[in-house]
Amino acid sequence: MLQAMRNKMHGWPAVVLLGVATFAMTFFGIEGYIMSRADTYVAKVGKHEISQQDFQDRMNQLRQQLSSEQGDSFDPDAFEKPAMKLKVLDGMIDQQLLLKANQDWGVRVPDQAVRDYIAAIPAFQISGQFDPNTYRTLLAEQRKTPEMFQDDVRASLATQALPNAIDASTIVTDAEIDHYLNLRMQRRDISYAVLPKPQAADASVTDAQIAAYYKEHLADYMNPEQVSLQYIEVNGADLKPDAAPSDADLMKRYEGEKQRFVQPEQREVSHILVNVPANATPEQQKAALAKADKIAAEATPGNFAKLATQDSDDLGSKRQGGDLGWLQKGVTNAAFDTAMFALKKGEISKPVLTPDGYDILWLRDIRNGEAKSFAEVRDQLLAEATAGDKDRKYNEVAGKLSDNTYQNPSSLEPAAQALGLPIKTTVLFSRKGGEGIAANPKVIKAAFGNDVLAQGNNSNLIELGNDDAVVIRVAKHVVAAARPLAEVHDEIGKTILEQRIEAAAKQQADGLLARLRKGDALAAVAASANASVKSVAGMLRVQPDVPAELRDEAFLLPHPADGKPQYAAVDMHDGGYALLAVSKVQGADLSKVTPEQRDMLRQQMIQAYGAVATQELIESLRGSTEIKIAKDRM
Structure with a gap:
């Protein structure tokens, strides 16, 4: 067919058709003729796409986390609800907005912060100390390399960089703390009288009334x-477990996994970091290098710690004289690794350019790699094999x-x-x-x-x-079936009487409250209802000897004005009511607040204010960023 078309394509029709085809390919791009692109993102934040795989990975992580935390009460179906999926996706969008802001504003996570975070993870520790073998083994079980895990940690820390900076810049004044304490620890003088429940106006309940109530409230009287x-x-x-593995089996396992039991070669190193700002100008880079060269020229094993304390930009290690402890390959970045393993014991390096800036290294000691013998790890291998067989x-x-x-x-x-x-x-x-x-x-x-x-x-x-x-x-x-009327007859009769008594109690309380607001004394009004008055001076929001219903209502009432108390009739949620009077309001007794308590409160307020400010920042970033969500791909 193609040859037939070719034979017929002569003259001006061929020229016209060729011109149209040329225009189409030029205007739309030849890619449109040889490939098609189907969008697969769940959300697009600016130019960054959150893929379906990333979204599903996050959903699975949260599902496993909640399942572990909630145990038998975990409901896996909750993750199938659109509201939950959207909530998870919103969190991923917020993280991407923060990461983009980091990039735009030059905020970085130093390598030292990543190392410190990983070293502090309990799962990687033995006797409270970071253990490289445990670290590599656990990562291998998750099919991750140290580099992959470091990238994950760096991304996680990066999403907290701006919130942490906001927290660090949040100031809570003493006046704000005093204002909060005066509200939280405010004291009120109250008097109250719990009213006896009155008798119902009609104490008789007929069978017809019971039957009518039963019919109207049938759903309340069902057997489930x-x-x-x-x-x-x-x-x-x-x-029943299978037979325990023999020593020959364990030896075979040991030979196949011997690399697990090799202590890698390690270096004990200190460093001095001269920071190079993100997007630094050539002049800034030259200035940083010059400073690093000067420090390297002055540095000796005897004064290195002092220089690190004075000049290092690594806040995590400068207080320790630049000490980074024992490191092995793969824990730091490639440039740092190369320089560290090129040094001889006791040597100090020239400035090394790393992602954080210029590093000056002092190799203090070397620990050669060692392999544990079969006898040393036999019990461990046996436990692993037994658990695996089980x-x-x-x-x-x-x-x-x-x-x-x-x-x-x-x-x-x-x-x-x-x-x-x-x-x-x-x-x-x-x-x-x-x-x-x-x-x-x-x-x-x-x-x-x-x-x-x-x-x-x-x-x-x-x-x-x-x-x-x-x-x-x-x-x-x-x-499910309704319980017979005969079975619930007396129960319904009791319910009807209780409702009548509750209505009478409310009517009585409202009448007595009206008398108080007209000026009658609380003692006289309470006595008319055969109730006694109790008074509490300086009541706090948490006062165990005062019913919760009265405490809550007391702190909702306005302040007394012109020496006149504020009154309320309070539902005690047991079918009865109480009369309440608030006669005085005082601020907190700040002398009873210790400095430690004030410091703790200040930190809590900083975190609360910081969280609000972070959310406002995210909302601002959302407003200035194009965000697309594909709900059909969630």
Whole structure:
């Protein structure tokens, strides 16, 4: 066909068509003819795209974190709700806005801050000290290199750089602290009288009134829907372990993983940093190099610590005389690493250009790499192998249970016989849960779900915890039904009387309050209702000997004016009321606030004000940045 077209394309039609095609490719770009681009971002912040993979990774991280923190009360379905997804995405957008602001304003995270953060992580420590072997092993288990983890830490610290700077620049004055304390520790003189509950105007309740109330409030007198379950549980603690591995097996493991037990070569080093500003001018770079050259020329092992304390721009190490401790390859940046491992013990380097500026290094000592023998790590290998065998055993049995109950969805018997596990049964329980596995939110949700309850199928494998899972099915289902009127007759009669008494109590309290506001004395008004008056001077917001309802209302009332108390009728939430009078308001007794308490409060206020200022900054950045969200890709 192409040859036929070619044969016919002669003369002015060919010229016109060629011209149109040329114009199209020039105007739109030839890429449009050879490739197409489909947007895959979940959000676009300026020019930065938040990919679906990044979004899903963040969702999975938060899901695992909350599952670990909340245990059995964790609800995985919460992460499927659009509001939760949008909340997580908003957090990622805020982080990207802060990172972009860092870049625009020249805010950087120093390498030393990254090192300090990593060294302080307990999981990487042994006896309170950072352990390089543990560090590498744990990262390897997560399929991460030290460089990848350092990048993650740097990004995390970068999102806190501006908030931390805002906190550091926030000033809370003594006057602001006093103002807060005067509100928080304000004292009020009160008097109150708890009124006896009056009798109901009509103390008789007829059957007709009870029946009418029952019909109107039928939803309050229902027996809830209930189920009882059959289930098979796989618990790793109950599984019989396989035979312990032999020394030959452990030796084979040792030979295959010997690198894990090698202590890498390390350098004990101190440094002096001369900072080079971000986007520095040539003059600034020359000035920094000149300063670094001068320090390097003066530095000796004897005065290095003193020079570091005086001249280093690394705030994290200058107080320690520039001491960075023992370092190994991969912990610092490439330029620092190269210079550190090129030095001989006791040597001081010339200025080395690193991402933070110019570094002057002093190599104080060298620790050669050493390998631990099989005898030294045998117990560790045995523990790991035993734990691994136990995990494999559990995964094997749990997997077979899941497969068997899926293949036989209408019964647990085949799985029980194949695996030699018993079928257990729960008592009836409602959607509020019960005892044993019926208290687990995941089990409750599955038990009342459509697949198990309505369709009559076995559930999927439900993880109850580490190495503990069940498969359930409904053994008995009791639908929700109204309790018979005869069963709730007396209960309803009592409720109607209580409502009448509560209405009478409110009417009485409102009448007595009106008398107080007209000028009658509290003692006389209370006595007319057979109530006694109690007085509390200097009551605080937290006063255990005063009912909470009265405390809350007392601090809501206006200040007394012209020597006249402020009054209120207070619902005590037990069907009764109280009369309340506030006669005096005083500020806090600041002499009782210790300096330590003031310092703690100042830090709390700085964090609170800083959080508000950070949020205002983020809102400002949002307003000046084009943000696109693709909800259909979340």
